Amino acid sequence: MAALTIRDLLEAKGKRQLAYVQVAREEEAIAASQAGMDMIGTAFIPERAHFARAVPDTHFQFGMPWGKHADATEVLRDAMAAMQAGAQSIYCGMSPSVVEALAREGVPVICHVGLVPPKATWTGGYRAVGKTLEQARMVWRQVQDFEAAGAFAVEMEVVTANLAAEISRRTSMLTISLGSGGGCDVQYLFSADLLGENRGHVPRHAKTYRNFAAERDRLQAERVAAYKEFIADVSSGAFPEADHIVKMDPDALQGVWRHDV
Known part of the structure; x- marks a missing residue:
């Protein structure tokens, strides 16, 4: 089966839930593809640059590591390299102006709202976002700004589920839920959580299907x-x-x- 294109992903919005996993190893990417995963992602770092070529039948996303890039030009350079390495889309956790610079060049961008770990101090730390009217309006405003900037999808991390569901109905972007409930278009987990590789704390939003740590x-x-x-x-x-x-x-x-x- 051919990898899902951006058009395929957007046409699935509101019709079926998509499954998406973040991997850290090539064998995880291959296993996810063999299992029929709709989307696979990983950070765009040298030791993982070959992952996309290993799973040509699955939509592959490379993420731009937060804090590495000083401006839109630097991000665009890496995004183009990631696309050349086989990515069908790019994750970018930076501002709408940076997303706009990528989208203007035809790069399919996934943006990020809610609990954005490097920026968590602005929303009160590692906790759900959108419990108050002020926060809910902030999240909705950010979604609108990213949509206007040209992003095709938005990762909503630990956003209150009913808010995320309402936003999903009101945006043309594909909505990706990481702990934001079943009202989004895509359900997203980290492979380490899914496979039970972590010891100690497991995020509340994660479901563990195996015990790889043991x-x-x-x-x-x-x-x-x-x-x-x-x-x-x-x-x-x-x-x-x-x-x-x-x-x-x-x-x-x-x-x-x-x-x-």
């Missing part, structure tokens, strides 16, 4: 045990065994020591 603990214990067995074999002379080595012909070996050869 599996990694088991594998780590197996690594330690294997290393201990290797050390013991080296100490006792049990390693290497005959199957692990190659010998030269004994007669030829003797010739090494004869000076008349």
Whole structure:
């Protein structure tokens, strides 16, 4: 199946919920694509630049790391490189003026409202946004500004669910819910939360489907045990065994020591 285009994503708005996952490893991207994920994303950093090519049948988004770029020109340069690397869309958590600069050049942009972690101090820290009339109006105003700037989608992170649902009905943008309820067009989770790789705190909005942390603990214990067995074999002379080595012909070996050869 071909990757969903921007047009495909927008045509799905209001018709069906899309599934979207943020990955950190190539094998996660491949697994998500094989599972039938609609959208896959990751940060656009050198060690992940090849991820999009590994999953050509899935809509792939590269995110511009927040704080890396000083102005729209720097973002546009990286966004163009990300598109060349195979991305179908770009996440940008910067201002509407930066989003406008990208959109003007034809870059499909996902913007971000609600709890934006690097800017969380402005909304009271790591908590839901939109509980008060003032905050709700702020979120709605930001959505309108980003829509006017040309973004095709908006990530709404931990926005109150009923507010997010109302906004979704009032904007032409694709709405992406990260902890903002089922009234948006796309449901979004981080792979680390979905697979249960985190220890300790798990975000309230995340649903964990596996316990990879326990599996990694088991594998780590197996690594330690294997290393201990290797050390013991080296100490006792049990390693290497005959199957692990190659010998030269004994007669030829003797010739090494004869000076008349």
